[in-house]
Amino acid sequence: MSAPVTTAVDEARAATALRRKDLLGIADLAPDEIALVLDTAEAMKEVGERPIKKVPALRGKTVVNLFFEPSTRTRTSFEIAEKRLSADTLNIAVASSSVVKGETLADTALNLEAMHPDTIVLRHSSSGACHLLSRICRSAIINAGDGMHEHPTQALLDAFTIRERKKRLAGLKVAIVGDLLHSRVLRSNIHLLTKMGSDVWVCGPPTLIPADIARFGVRATSRIDEAVADADVIMLLRVQLERMEGAFFPSLREYFNVFGMTEARLRLAHPDVIIMHPGPMNRGVEIASEVADGPYSVILEQVANGVAVRMAVLYLLSGGAGDEAAA
Amino acid sequence: MKRLLKGGRVVDPVNGIDGVQDVLIDGDRIARVGRDLPADGAEIVELRPELVVCPGFIDMHVHLREPGQEHKETVATGAAAAVAGGFTAVACMPNTSPVNDNANVTAYILGKAAEAGLARVYPIGAVSRGSKGELMADIAELRQAGCVAITDDGRPVSTALLLRRAMEYAGMFGMPVIEHCEDPSLKGDAVAHEGYQAAALGLRGMPGACEALGVERGVLLSELTGSAFHVAHMSARASLRAVRKGKEAGIAVTCEVAPHHFTLTDEALAAPVAYDTNTKMNPPLREAADRDAMLAGIADGTVDVIATDHAPHHYDEKQVEFDRAPFGIIGLETAVSLSLDRLVHAGRIRLPRLVELLSVNPARILRLPGGTLAAGAPADLTVLAPELKVRVEAAAMRSRSKNTPFDGWELRGGVAATIVGGRTLYVNSAVAGLKL
Numbered sequence: 001m002s003a004p005v006t007t008a009v010d011e012a013r014a015a016t017a018l019r020r021k022d023l024l025g026i027a028d029l030a031p032d033e034i035a036l037v038l039d040t041a042e043a044m045k046e047v048g049e050r051p052i053k054k055v056p057a058l059r060g061k062t063v064v065n066l067f068f069e070p071s072t073r074t075r076t077s078f079e080i081a082e083k084r085l086s087a088d089t090l091n092i093a094v095a096s097s098s099v100v101k102g103e104t105l106a107d108t109a110l111n112l113e114a115m116h117p118d119t120i121v122l123r124h125s126s127s128g129a130c131h132l133l134s135r136i137c138r139s140a141i142i143n144a145g146d147g148m149h150e151h152p153t154q155a156l157l158d159a160f161t162i163r164e165r166k167k168r169l170a171g172l173k174v175a176i177v178g179d180l181l182h183s184r185v186l187r188s189n190i191h192l193l194t195k196m197g198s199d200v201w202v203c204g205p206p207t208l209i210p211a212d213i214a215r216f217g218v219r220a221t222s223r224i225d226e227a228v229a230d231a232d233v234i235m236l237l238r239v240q241l242e243r244m245e246g247a248f249f250p251s252l253r254e255y256f257n258v259f260g261m262t263e264a265r266l267r268l269a270h271p272d273v274i275i276m277h278p279g280p281m282n283r284g285v286e287i288a289s290e291v292a293d294g295p296y297s298v299i300l301e302q303v304a305n306g307v308a309v310r311m312a313v314l315y316l317l318s319g320g321a322g323d324e325a326a327a
Numbered sequence: 328m329k330r331l332l333k334g335g336r337v338v339d340p341v342n343g344i345d346g347v348q349d350v351l352i353d354g355d356r357i358a359r360v361g362r363d364l365p366a367d368g369a370e371i372v373e374l375r376p377e378l379v380v381c382p383g384f385i386d387m388h389v390h391l392r393e394p395g396q397e398h399k400e401t402v403a404t405g406a407a408a409a410v411a412g413g414f415t416a417v418a419c420m421p422n423t424s425p426v427n428d429n430a431n432v433t434a435y436i437l438g439k440a441a442e443a444g445l446a447r448v449y450p451i452g453a454v455s456r457g458s459k460g461e462l463m464a465d466i467a468e469l470r471q472a473g474c475v476a477i478t479d480d481g482r483p484v485s486t487a488l489l490l491r492r493a494m495e496y497a498g499m500f501g502m503p504v505i506e507h508c509e510d511p512s513l514k515g516d517a518v519a520h521e522g523y524q525a526a527a528l529g530l531r532g533m534p535g536a537c538e539a540l541g542v543e544r545g546v547l548l549s550e551l552t553g554s555a556f557h558v559a560h561m562s563a564r565a566s567l568r569a570v571r572k573g574k575e576a577g578i579a580v581t582c583e584v585a586p587h588h589f590t591l592t593d594e595a596l597a598a599p600v601a602y603d604t605n606t607k608m609n610p611p612l613r614e615a616a617d618r619d620a621m622l623a624g625i626a627d628g629t630v631d632v633i634a635t636d637h638a639p640h641h642y643d644e645k646q647v648e649f650d651r652a653p654f655g656i657i658g659l660e661t662a663v664s665l666s667l668d669r670l671v672h673a674g675r676i677r678l679p680r681l682v683e684l685l686s687v688n689p690a691r692i693l694r695l696p697g698g699t700l701a702a703g704a705p706a707d708l709t710v711l712a713p714e715l716k717v718r719v720e721a722a723a724m725r726s727r728s729k730n731t732p733f734d735g736w737e738l739r740g741g742v743a744a745t746i747v748g749g750r751t752l753y754v755n756s757a758v759a760g761l762k763l
Contacts, residue, residue, distance in 0.1 A: 024601075027527070106646050126648035127529035128602030135600075147650070149529030184529060210526035211534075 018316045022134045022141040025150035026191035034159070034192060037312050041160050044315070045308035047084060057315050058087035061118040065091045066108075067144070068124040073279055073303065074144050074154075078121050081310035087318075090117075109133045119318045122146070127184075140317045148182050154278050155188035157309040159196065161302050162233055165274050170197030173270070175227040177259060178237025178286050180220075181208040181248075185278045186237055190216045203227035204237075204259065207248040224259055231269045235276040236261050236286045252285050261287045266296065274298045329353050330749070331366055335374035335710065338381050339700040340679045340687055350380055352706040355748035360700050372763055377714055378743050381682045382700050383415025383707030385689040386659060388480075388505075388559055388583060388634035391417070391448070394435060395424025400639035400727045402439035402448060405659070408637070408726035409446035410753040412659040413742035415707035416447035417637075418693060421458065422481040428453035428464040430472035437473050445752055446745075447707070449475045449695060451505065454493045460485025463493060470500045475693045478505035480559055483541050491548045498554030503581070503692060505557045508541025508566065509533075509610070518650050520611040524593040528602065530649065535563030535617060538610050542566040546573035546580050557692055558582035560636045562610040564620035571629045581692050582624075583632035586658060586665040587612065587732070589621045595732060604645040604652035605732040608638065626675045631688040633681075635662045639728030660724045661733050663709075664717045667740025671713065678713070685709075706749035712758045715741040 018033055026034070047055055063082045067075055075091065082089040092112075103111075105124070109132075112120065119140045122130050127147030134141045145151040163169055174193055180186050180202050193200045200218040202209070203226075213220045221227050228234055239255060249255050266273065275287075275297045283289045292299060330352045337348040337360060349364040350357065374380070391405040400408075402419075409417045419436065421427035427436065433450045440448035452469030456462045458479040466477055477497050483506060484490040494504050514533045519525040521532025542558050546569055549556035558570060561582045573580040587608065592615050595606045606612055624630040638655025645652050666685065670676050676684075686709070690698025697707050721734040744763045745753035751763045 104643075104647055124648070126650050128649045131602045132646075132648060147529050148531075187527065187529060211521045211532060212523035212526055215523045216527070 021317070022130070023152055023313055023317060024130045024134060024141065024143050026152045026155050026188045026195070027150065029195070031195050034156070034196060037156055037309065037316060038160050038163060040312035040316060041156070041305070041308045044311035045305065047311070048307055053084050054086055055084065056086045058082065058085040058318060061087045061318055062116070063087045063089050063119045063121065063314065064112055064117045065089065065121045066112070066123070067092065068094045068129075069145070071123055071145070073306070074123065077303070077306040078144060078310050081307050081314055084307070085311055085314055087314070105129060105132060106136055109137055113137050113139060119314060142313060142317065145184055147184065148187075149184050150188045151184040152188050153306070153310050153313055154185050155192040156313065157302055157306040158189055158235065158276060158278070159192050160305045160309050161276065161298055162274070164305070165298060166232060169193065171199065172232040173199045173201065173230060174233040174235065175201045175203060175231040176235045176237060177203045177224060177227060177261065179208045179239050180204045180213070180237065181210050182240050183237045189235065190218055194218065201227045201231070205249050205255075224265060225268055228265055228269050231273055233274055233276060234261065234269060238278065238280065239282055239286050241282065256285055260285065261291050263288065263290050263294070266291055276302060278302070329358065329367070329369035330372055331364060331369040332372050332374055332380055334376055335378045335380040336376060337700065338379055338678050338682050340683050341382070341699040342701055344700070345679055347376055350700060350708070352749050355706050357700050357702055357704045357706050359702055374710070375760065377712070378758075379678060379711040379713060381709045381711060382686045382698050382704070383745070383747065384413050384663065384685040384709045385416045385418070385695065385697060386414045386635050386637065386662065387418040387632060387689040387693055388585075389417045389419050389637040389659065390422065390639065390655070391419040391436070392639060393423060393439060394432065398641050398727075402436055403443035403445070404725060404727040405637070405639070406440060406443045406445035406448060408657070408659040408724060410745040410747065411725045411742070412661070413663040413709045413711070413745055414446055414659060415709060415745060415747045416449060416695065416697060417659070418449040418451050418475060420478065420480045421451055421453040426453050426458050427451070427474070428456050428458065428469070430465070430468045433469055433472035433474055446747060449473070449693065451476045451478055453477065454479045454484050454504065455489060458482065460489060463489070463496065466493070466496055466502070467500070470502060475695065476503050476505050476557070478507065478559065480505065480507045483507050483509045483511065487544055487548065490545065491552060494548055494552040494554035494556065498552060501555075501694060503555035503557045505559050506541060506545045507559050508538050508545060508561075510537050510540040513537040513540065518607060518611070519596060520593045520613040522593055522614045524596050528596060530596070533611065535565045535613060538563045539565035539569055542569040546570070546578055549573070549580050550576070550578045553579070555579045555581070555692070560585050560588070560610055560634070561630070562588045562613050562617060562621065564617045567620050567624045567629060571624075574629065581631040581688070582629070583634040584621045584625060584630050585634060585636045586662045587656060589618060589625060590665050590669050591732065592618045602649040603732060604647065604649055605656055605730050607649060607652050607654055608636070608656055609654035622675055625670060625684065630684070631692065633662065633666055633684045634689070635659055639726055640730045641728060645730050656730050656732060657724070657726050657728055659726060661719055661731060663711070664719070664738040664741050665733070667711070667713055668738040672739050706746060708746040709742065710744040710746070710763070711740065712743040712755065713740045715743070715755070715758060717741040
């Protein structure tokens with residue numbers, strides 16, 4: 001069964017499909033699947049620019065946004081994406097769920113599953129929570145961020161934004177700076193950008209660099225000047241104040257002095273550099289306000305593109321290509 | 328009643344025996360081992376020559392969960408799992424609820440073991456009251472009640488001072504202190520080995536140094552006190568190095584390795600099932616260099632014992648997010664097959680060395696009867712079928728819990744029979760023509 005879709009979307013569809021029931025992470029996506037999502041997102045972006053921002057692609061489909069962690073940007077972005085595709089959406093936040101009564105994640109999922117949703121979008125503080133759901137649910141699971149593991153739609157929207165600006169991903173020098181250890185955005189971006197041929201540098205204090213980082217196919221350094229030199233893209237990662245319980249660096253002031261993205265450091269990069277941040281930003285910690293609000297910043301474009309990319313993912317997993325939904 | 332086991336290959340390293348011999352059992356004791364023994368009124372049991380008769384295997388590190396967590400395991404179900412896994416005796420850890428830090432709990436466990444009448448059960452007492460790491464438990468009382476060692480397993484002894492005093496005090500009775508080696512500050516709230524896999528999966532990692540620091544501390548204190556120190560469930564190559572150096576210096580340190588640590592690496596966390604909570608244990612599955620070091624230590628004699636760290640957990644407790652799942656897997660019913668497959672058939676060690684690791688050395692370290700087929704020794708025998716094709720089936724296990732990462736594995740070598748005190752308590756129906 002294929003859902004009715006717009007011409008624009010039909011034209012944008014590549015010959016391939018997402019060869020999976022779920023989107024758990026970028027690590028297991030093939031480059032052509034990534035390209036398919038990005039291509040599809042271009043068509044979806046056009047939908048968002050129309051006066052009537054709605055297509056019937058997911059009409060009659062039920063999407064549950066199951067969020068066990070506070071999130072404004074990601075949840076809103078998914079919800080708008082779902083509504084533009086005409087899905088019936090339902091938001092469950094942790095405070096209003098039965099989880100506070102001691103129900104396990106597995107039981108919560110099975111109870112939701114009993115009501116036959118087509119897709120569950122999950123945000124959870126435990127790495128691998130989506131994998132657990134994926135094993136026990138027939139619904140498509142979309143990972144909206146699991147612990148320190150992955151945040152695949154963020155990496156896809158980042159790639160979409162880079163591609164839109166730079167017309168390519170291959171061969172670009174991308175410097176990712178910040179709290180590498182705790183960042184799911186980092187992991188998804190590393191997987192995506194290395195698969196697509198970018199030259200990825202990561203930079204942060206040694207206390208926040210994950211073990212064996214070289215095996216991810218990236219260059220790691222604690223010298224920010226080296227990381228940003230001639231960079232086409234600089235991506236700042238949030239210093240997760242809420243996870244700094246273990247004193248990973250002496251002070252926020254010192255962090256900004258050593259690793260903060262300032263206008264002076266920006267001058268080391270390629271003249272056409274773009275500055276990205278997945279948000280929410282700590283101004284004056286990982287990024288100076290002049291940089292965040294300056295001409296190189298594409299931070300708000302990332303947010304805008306998030307809707308189109310999530311429309312593409314929702315569409316490809318639950319209504320578009322593939323035949324899982326027909327089973 | 329006498330029984331004469333004829334025709335099997337007898338491997339009894341303590342007495343220098345490795346060959347086809349007969350074993351005469353008289354009641355609950357070994358009467359004699361030798362070639363072509365006369366029947367002399369004994370019931371004759373014919374064994375095929377590919378079967379191997381060994382002194383009974385002893386698992387010196389199991390969690391039987393009783394009292395307090397009987398939904399995971401009981402002394403009876405654990406003892407049943409032990410005999411089905413080829414173990415004639417187990418030593419059980421004190422982290423029950425309440426903790427085995429006094430004679431009442433010890434007596435309770437021994438009472439349950441006697442009721443079950445299966446594998447011998449040797450309780451291990453706590454180092455500190457409630458294993459809280461503050462005040463010493465009544466170690467002499469524990470000893471009198473039947474405890475064979477002391478440990479605060481599940482966690483390291485809280486301070487070097489307490490560990491030193493416990494070693495000095497337990498040394499008075501010749502009891503070893505068994506240590507869960509770990510530096511708590513370096514562990515933090517880690518749930519996996521610190522390395523590529525933990526980084527890729529977004530799991531908090533603890534490095535091998537976290538364990539090795541605990542090993543180094545214990546080795547130094549063993550040197551200081553002259554008391555026996557035993558490293559539980561060793562997993563890191565830096566720990567092995569510390570034990571090796573300690574032994575070379577003549578320090579009374581011994582160590583054990585669990586089958587999962589010589590079989591698996593942290594890659595098992597990612598595949599075949601990502602975030603499988605049956606790959607979560609403490610110490611964690613480590614990287615290949617550590618696993619290979621454990622194999623090398625087993626082969627070169629640095630490792631004294633194979634022990635399972637059998638840690639039953641209920642299905643519900645494991646069917647949760649990885650970082651919320653309890654640490655540990657069961658091991659009693661897979662240890663022998665994994666050891667035969669990964670160590671003997673892989674050509675790393677020969678059968679006599681395996682018997683040292685599983686029987687002779689645990690008996691020596693805990694000063695237990697057993698580990699030998701000398702005349703007068705308890706008639707505790709493990710009969711192996713080294714060529715048996717075994718398919719691990721968690722659902723069929725005797726243990727009350729089924730938390731094993733080895734479900735469905737096909738292994739070469741298994742247990743044919745288990746005899747405790749002259750009584751045949753387990754016969755493997757998959758071994759053809761076995762009448763015991």
